[in-house]
Amino acid sequence: MSSEPTEHADEHSTPWFSTDNDHIYSVEEAETYELLGDGSLAQSAKGLGPRPSYKERSTIDWLLEEGAERERWRALHTRRGLRGALAPILDSARMWFVIFLTGIGIGTAGAWLDVLVKWLGDLKEGRCTYGFFYNQVACCSGLDPGEICTEWQSWSQYLHVSSILGSSILQSFVYIALSIMFAGSAAILVVTYAPYAFHTGIPEIKAILKGYIFDTFLSPWTLLIKALGLALAVASGLSLGKEGPLVHVACCMAYLLAKVFRLNHSEVQKRKLLAAAASAGVSVAFGSPLGGVLFGLEELDTFSFSNESEVMWRGFVTSVIAAMSLQYIDPFGTSKLVLFQVTGVSDTWRAFELIPWFMLAAVGGLLGSLLIRLNAAAAVYRRNSMLHDWPVLEVVGFAAITAAVSYLVVFLRVQSSELVAQLFQECDPAKGDYHGLCNPTALWENVFLLILTAMTKVLLTAWTFGMMVPAGIFLPTIAIGACLGRAMGLLTQGLQRAHPEAWIFSACPPDPTIPCVSPGFYAVIGASAMLGGVTRMTISLVVILFELTGALSHVLPIMISVVVSKWVGDALGKDGIYSVWIAMRQYPWLPPDEYRDQGQTAAQIVKPAESLVVIQDEQQGSFKDLDAFLRKHGYHGYPVVRGEKLLGYVVTEKAKGYIEPLLAEDATSGVERRCTFSKELAASQPEIADLSGLLDDTVLQLRKEVPLQLVVNMFQKMNLRHVLFSQGGMLTGLVTKTDIVWLLTQHFPHTGALADD
């Protein structure tokens, strides 16, 4: 073999590996290849044509993309000279630079979002006299202890309404009006500018990470609207959290940076960056760098990537940088990452406490399942009712309902994050009583109020999560669980105080002034149980929870509650809330759970060869004919057969990228030239152009007798897009990811109920 064609190929591999995604071969470049005009065209054609670009809403061909990435890597590492030595280093440095920037960007965005939300939230109650843009804490800072803050005034104070009736009417009016205004603005922004900025975004990110192409979901517009809308939505007091959407914001940011720094040379590369960004998003949302990495591993299932340790590693670094940025900016002036510090909880716990904890865990699993079902039912109802056409009105109306209901119950009126922070804390006489929560004589009132709050929040959340505003489900779930947990804690504490001599409480210290039961920690248990029931996460949940609360010494009870609540929840339906939404919106996402066939083989789901559109190599005379064929059918690619024999699989975009320049150049000479995908034929007849280099090397072939479970397993593990089935060299059929997704989601009642029209 002469070295010439190889060199040519190497020379030209540069544009093919170009970081510019939109680069299309110029006619001159294509011509160079055509000039070779002998059997070695196959050789050079291998690297030919732009990387297939994907249509929005399609699925990437992971193996093909990895192949391209591999070629790019090889090209970088085989260059000669100084440029050759520097290229890999520069490439790697650019990647780490983008990771660094992403981390800082997310940390900063998270911090400013916190500041914005705090200010907007406080605005519902009053304003700072000496500056409109100060929130209550900033307004009152710099005071000596004991001094009363006069700079922050409620609206009635500010507007000098002194009558009790007048002031409470004014206060509630401003509260509800601003709530509606904030929620309405968020909805208008979302509906008008970026419809994909609604909801949490995590289901979409899960699908994207597994190969779904959904670029509008990650556009700069979506980034802006989601961030802004999120602040407004949270401040409006709707029952939603900022955690999930922040992950979406993080991914948008990484996508933008990857574009700016031209790191989007392959879809696989993009997805690795997105995975790191998602980890960083969680890291900032919960102040939980470790939880972020684990969330990426467990919930986003980034472990199934080509190279798990590398992905994990990048997620780790991005998370750390994002958390450091957040801590550096320190939006709340606490210089702490721990958001809901558990304080005053004794380090030890007693065996009898396992009973209320088990009960809490079971309730969490039950209520979590209920919330998932209610939410799915609400979403399906919304889609099929007239509400679907009036999204802004729906948000405004529901914001009004939420505000009106919330204003009546004190624990609903305060921001969820503040409520959770208070529920997680033990009563401390030095800190004062939080809305009567620490009043031991008002035990039953408090329990009733807490349970009422929890139940109302369940209903509000089930409807809110899915409206046209950015909305996370983490914080409402934590709040519901914390209310229930605190109620259970108060009951247990009351019981113990009433019957300190009962044998079951014998483990408690005899001295009644030493507290035995810590209701604050029960709230943590309740939150973890509820989260377990809703999300069905395990490890990442535990880590997030104790990074969130700092309750490390109680990791065991938290783990137990997550275990039990998941067990109970799984008994009522295996899918967590994100899986349910993925199924409802019908994204091509494969659950990582084990699939067990009933003895079927792949033949069960294989599309038989007869029903497939294939390229019949012997009928494909000229380049022109092939081009016409490709234009006629709109598929991602086609199996190529000659007679009975399967030659391989060709990807449409790659073939087009090779043929079209030829056709454009000269409508007479090249166009009519005959071509074949069979190497043997081309070798024996030099006048026929050899296209065998366009065949995809990475496509897998299986036999129909392979157990179905193995096929599903291969799609899950190898992230396949399609598999060819052949028998003795003959094509027998094809299975695509869509078939597998259908197989795995057919059990779910609302599959596809919310799919885009």
Added chain:
Amino acid sequence: MSSEPTEHADEHSTPWFSTDNDHIYSVEEAETYELLGDGSLAQSAKGLGPRPSYKERSTIDWLLEEGAERERWRALHTRRGLRGALAPILDSARMWFVIFLTGIGIGTAGAWLDVLVKWLGDLKEGRCTYGFFYNQVACCSGLDPGEICTEWQSWSQYLHVSSILGSSILQSFVYIALSIMFAGSAAILVVTYAPYAFHTGIPEIKAILKGYIFDTFLSPWTLLIKALGLALAVASGLSLGKEGPLVHVACCMAYLLAKVFRLNHSEVQKRKLLAAAASAGVSVAFGSPLGGVLFGLEELDTFSFSNESEVMWRGFVTSVIAAMSLQYIDPFGTSKLVLFQVTGVSDTWRAFELIPWFMLAAVGGLLGSLLIRLNAAAAVYRRNSMLHDWPVLEVVGFAAITAAVSYLVVFLRVQSSELVAQLFQECDPAKGDYHGLCNPTALWENVFLLILTAMTKVLLTAWTFGMMVPAGIFLPTIAIGACLGRAMGLLTQGLQRAHPEAWIFSACPPDPTIPCVSPGFYAVIGASAMLGGVTRMTISLVVILFELTGALSHVLPIMISVVVSKWVGDALGKDGIYSVWIAMRQYPWLPPDEYRDQGQTAAQIVKPAESLVVIQDEQQGSFKDLDAFLRKHGYHGYPVVRGEKLLGYVVTEKAKGYIEPLLAEDATSGVERRCTFSKELAASQPEIADLSGLLDDTVLQLRKEVPLQLVVNMFQKMNLRHVLFSQGGMLTGLVTKTDIVWLLTQHFPHTGALADD
């Protein structure tokens, strides 16, 4: 197709799925099949023969085993009647029962090991006057604060040696003599009864989890000797820890329980249990239930199992149960899981501290790499020198050296765990000075002593880890890192105290009585950096470390130090200590890291068809001939070809299990009957027996043009044992796991240096 043969097959699937591993088909059972005697034999033969049993030191066929597991599952779920309804529940209950027992067993074993080690360790210093079997703490318990413990006497007190010279000679003599005795007994136990009980065991467990068959490594004898030897070895004061070996003990225990409760019906099932047990082992060793699960995921790579969430879930539950058992038994009476509590560390840290921490992290990465290299060199030297023949003598001699050296330096003399616990604590005047560590005037002496201790420990550990005693590397590594970290902390503290006005220290509080630098936390940073350098773990390490120390508020600095130390270490060689040992002992284990080819295809490593032993179907006349063929060659299985056509792959044990009963039954009639693996042939000629049901459905076929990287990736992800290569229905070659392991480990200098002879 008549339903009769199917029913027969179902009826007979019971013994094939039997939980009794050693069940061999009786002649009668086999005969039933033979009586069918028509084309449907293929149908029934599918479930025929016992599951292939593997030879020790071979690799399991994961796909085949999963197929068997699938069939077993299906058989359980398709039974009719009450038995059919109960069978799956009972099966699942038995599994959870074993997991439960394993967890409790490991927790108990860990607790008793702690007690034993403490007692043996204290015995080197003295004894309890009123009971020989009390350790120092138990002996002195029940005293009022301030009271001096007179019940515990040093050996010189006990033997009434009062002169200073005499007592120090006696003390050091007893110390060294007992050290030698303990170490010697451990070595004798290991060498005589269970040679595989030496070392940490983690490399072997990694290999076993990935499909290596190594049953003697998990035998009850190994369990007993490893546990006993471990206690002796740790108490002897050799530079080793109990953490890794405890994981081995846990796995032995799970293996034993699986056997007792007949859960060993498949190798995959066994491995899932072992993975859970390994997590529980770490959970108990470090008091870190979450770290245990993550260790399983990251280091043991259990994510590549067939069903990651199920494996993770079981590991989670086992870890929790083990940790609860440990906490319930509470061997140290602290009722805490946190072993090395960090106390007195302020919650905040200052930016300037990043400089010493980065330095520590870099040193950790460097020293970790050095330790790995020294250890590998020592192991290779030991194998090739005369020491190989005198293992007990080596242990005794090195124990003497260690004891003598350790007795001279106070920080070496104390048990490593005690040293680490002290180094992690801030100086607190109320608690007294620990061997002068808190004396601010002795700054340089302390720094010198700490660095000397660290360096000595590096040398001692490099040699010890690999001798014929159970030995873990975690604790010595932590101790080395803690010494270095504390030294760095003392230096930084000294610098800050000497120049409090320097601009770099401006973040410190101006009041000199408020401590600014916490040397105790520097020790934690040093430990994490050193561990990062030696093990190259990331997430699990961070989690273990902060579950170990309770330093949750400092998770960010710990993460940073692990990141930097891994970066530095990776620059000097990618492999952690366990990978190095796996390579040296040449276990068939595939590193999960991404492999990048240089453009090669699978053809590079494929064993061509010409060099393979294949079953030529047309030459295999009768059952007798086939049997003779199988007896002649000792391979795991053979590709079956007919003419040019590849029919499939047949596993030796499965074929033997079907043929041998036939041969045993009747030496004349059945034996001479012709048989074929071709379904078509058997269908056309009914006198020829159809063996096509023996062909393995799950074996994958690829083309030689597939990129090498994809092949490696498939072996990694799908846990394959072998792959056939074919072209147009013709066999072109074979690749086995061994080929891939060779490909991935060829870069390492000592590959196979310690392989068993």
